[in-house]
Amino acid sequence: MEEQAKDYSHINGWGIDADPKNDPTYPMKHRTNEEHKGYSWERPPQQPITMEVLHSIERPNVTAVYGTAMPPSGLSGMIRRFAFKHSENSYLHWLPLLVADRVNVVEGLIEDVAEGKVPNIFSEKGYSADWDHNRSGLAVRAAVGAAVVGAVVLMCAGEKNRKRWFNQLMDR
Amino acid sequence: MLAMNYRGPKRVRIDQKPIPEILHPEDAIVRVVRSCICGSDLHLYNGNVPDTRVGSTFGHEFVGIVEEIGSDVHKLKVGDKVIVPFNISCGRCAFCKQELYGNCHESNSQATAVGGIFGYSHTAGGYNGGQAEYVRVPYADVGPTIIPEGMDWDDAVLLTDVVPTGYQAAEMAGIQKGDTVVIFGAGPIGIMAARCSWLFGAGRVIIIDKEDYRLEFARNYSQCEAYNFMDMEDPVVFVKKTTDWMGADVCIDAVGAEAAGNVLQTITGRKLLLQAGSATALHWAINSVKKGGIVSIVGVYGPTDNLVPIGNVVNKGLTIRANQASVKRLLPRLIDHVQNGIIKPKQLITHRVPLEEVADAYRMFSEKLDNCIKPVLIPPTAHA
Ligand SMILES: NC(=O)c1ccc[n+]([C@@H]2O[C@H](COP(=O)([O-])OP(=O)(O)OC[C@H]3O[C@@H](n4cnc5c(N)ncnc54)[C@H](O)[C@@H]3O)[C@@H](O)[C@H]2O)c1
Ligand SMILES: [Zn+2]
Ligand SMILES: [Zn+2]
Numbered sequence: 001m002e003e004q005a006k007d008y009s010h011i012n013g014w015g016i017d018a019d020p021k022n023d024p025t026y027p028m029k030h031r032t033n034e035e036h037k038g039y040s041w042e043r044p045p046q047q048p049i050t051m052e053v054l055h056s057i058e059r060p061n062v063t064a065v066y067g068t069a070m071p072p073s074g075l076s077g078m079i080r081r082f083a084f085k086h087s088e089n090s091y092l093h094w095l096p097l098l099v100a101d102r103v104n105v106v107e108g109l110i111e112d113v114a115e116g117k118v119p120n121i122f123s124e125k126g127y128s129a130d131w132d133h134n135r136s137g138l139a140v141r142a143a144v145g146a147a148v149v150g151a152v153v154l155m156c157a158g159e160k161n162r163k164r165w166f167n168q169l170m171d172r
Numbered sequence: 173m174l175a176m177n178y179r180g181p182k183r184v185r186i187d188q189k190p191i192p193e194i195l196h197p198e199d200a201i202v203r204v205v206r207s208c209i210c211g212s213d214l215h216l217y218n219g220n221v222p223d224t225r226v227g228s229t230f231g232h233e234f235v236g237i238v239e240e241i242g243s244d245v246h247k248l249k250v251g252d253k254v255i256v257p258f259n260i261s262c263g264r265c266a267f268c269k270q271e272l273y274g275n276c277h278e279s280n281s282q283a284t285a286v287g288g289i290f291g292y293s294h295t296a297g298g299y300n301g302g303q304a305e306y307v308r309v310p311y312a313d314v315g316p317t318i319i320p321e322g323m324d325w326d327d328a329v330l331l332t333d334v335v336p337t338g339y340q341a342a343e344m345a346g347i348q349k350g351d352t353v354v355i356f357g358a359g360p361i362g363i364m365a366a367r368c369s370w371l372f373g374a375g376r377v378i379i380i381d382k383e384d385y386r387l388e389f390a391r392n393y394s395q396c397e398a399y400n401f402m403d404m405e406d407p408v409v410f411v412k413k414t415t416d417w418m419g420a421d422v423c424i425d426a427v428g429a430e431a432a433g434n435v436l437q438t439i440t441g442r443k444l445l446l447q448a449g450s451a452t453a454l455h456w457a458i459n460s461v462k463k464g465g466i467v468s469i470v471g472v473y474g475p476t477d478n479l480v481p482i483g484n485v486v487n488k489g490l491t492i493r494a495n496q497a498s499v500k501r502l503l504p505r506l507i508d509h510v511q512n513g514i515i516k517p518k519q520l521i522t523h524r525v526p527l528e529e530v531a532d533a534y535r536m537f538s539e540k541l542d543n544c545i546k547p548v549l550i551p552p553t554a555h556a
Pocket of ligand 1: 210211212213214215333334337356357358359360361362380381382383386401426427428429430431432433452453469470471472473495496497
């Protein structure tokens with residue numbers, strides 16, 4: 001291995017207790033210590049970079065291939081660009097990304113509506129699986145949902161409105 | 173083509189998307205015949221993995237037929253039936269060369285901490301996945317493996333992740349003959365880890381979960397002991413008691429970030445996202461293993477921090493071993509095991525669902541409806 005090529009004779013005792021069997025990565029890693037040579041392997045050809053690819057600042061480049069699923073765009077894209085100014089070691093990387101993901105959900109809804117699609121939340125959430133296999137759970141969920149919405153509406157409504165809402169709700 | 177489309181936490185649908193094209197000379201396009209939903213997909217589905225972009229297609233467990241190849245693909249030809257490992261690996265970087273195919277350095281620009289994975293957010297490279305009719309498969313000469321004569325699609329699709337991950341969980345556990353192995357999680361991965369623990373000579377295999385139907389399944393399929401932690405006052409005390417107060421020789425975390433069982437972990441890890449998922453199972457694993465024991469982690473966590481009793485790792489002198497499974501490294505051995513009838517993967521499949529019903533399949537798997545263990549999606553073009 002590489003180490004032998006270098007001269008460590010100035011370090012008293014260098015390597016006298018080295019034990020190749022002391023390797024907790026066995027048998028996962030077929031150890032050749034390639035990485036001691038640094039980022040020096042012959043890289044695969046580069047996939048032409050035809051879109052914006054954010055890359056971790058813990059590496060010098062875009063990998064030879066990359067995914068093209070969803071290049072950054074809109075407000076969420078701006079937040080993602082900010083996140084990628086910080087390393088994977090930083091909360092300023094991961095927390096903005098989570099925020100961007102939530103912003104992206106709203107962008108997705110806007111996009112759907114702009115394309116004249118009204119997202120069918122019931123079907124996107126797969127509630128028909130509950131309808132088939134968990135009808136009582138679905139009923140409880142619906143009841144809880146209705147109660148929460150009702151309570152919020154009541155809380156938001158003024159005193160007068162609240163009475164009216166309440167009366168309506170109680171069918172009075 | 174039809175493809176799953178992520179719209180936000182717990183919201184997915186099927187949409188039309190363009191058929192992927194060759195973008196690199198070493199790419200192939202694969203027409204999907206089977207693709208699964210995995211416990212790993214639930215971390216994405218629940219919105220817990222940073223940089224999961226709306227519009228992405230998930231799916232890292234798929235098999236299919238090679239439809240088109242790039243100019244520099246030599247080992248595959250159009251029409252080949254292939255197992256596509258969930259890891260995207262170049263075969264040439266320092267990590268791939270040492271068989272760490274889950275840790276490739278030329279497949280994920282966005283994060284150095286993980287190699288590229290199909291359909292697994294931009295944090296794993298931003299690739300569209302296999303819950304679709306077609307997928308772009310980079311480095312087609314490296315990962316994809318031709319399905320041997322006589323093996324069917326259902327067995328093959330579980331070789332893309334579940335079998336290698338369960339096997340590697342047991343392998344990393346360094347099981348010695350006679351060891352007591354405790355596995356947290358009786359999902360497909362835990363069930364497979366329990367089965368594989370015997371192959372390494374375990375003396376006793378115990379699986380712990382909260383879903384009785386999964387425990388029942390594990391008891392039969394993995395021929396192991398199975399216990400419900402909801403019936404225990406404290407799972408760690410349970411393990412201590414049942415091992416003559418020594419602790420297990422080995423504990424395996426096959427749960428990861430969606431763990432239940434501890435309110436503080438659930439609230440901080442899954443609701444508020446103050447930690448990278450709930451680390452309940454790992455916490456239990458560390459505390460249940462004996463002094464000098466080994467904890468093997470295949471459960472997936474996010475990229476930030478988790479609350480685990482690291483002091484006990486030090487004081488007990490534990491060894492922790494963990495990784496994404498290196499599917500390509502393990503495939504030759506595991507294909508043998510499947511062909512010799514030692515591992516019977518497709519028995520895990522409880523649901524075969526048309527790709528069009530992907531939203532319901534996610535819901536069913538995530539909520540453990542209809543005794544679901546492993547759902548497989550079948551695209552309409554599978555029959556073409
Ligand atoms: N490292 C890898 O290469 C790799 C590959 C595939 C999957 N995974 C990970 O493995 C884990 C399991 O995958 P799966 O497909 O079996 O998922 P799953 O969601 O089907 O199974 C997880 C099981 O854990 C149980 N559980 C929850 N909290 C628990 C606790 N505190 N103790 C014990 N059991 C508990 C659940 O009831 C469920 O049955 C996931 O985190 C997944 O991301 C890792
Ligand atoms: Zn998986
Ligand atoms: Zn590589």
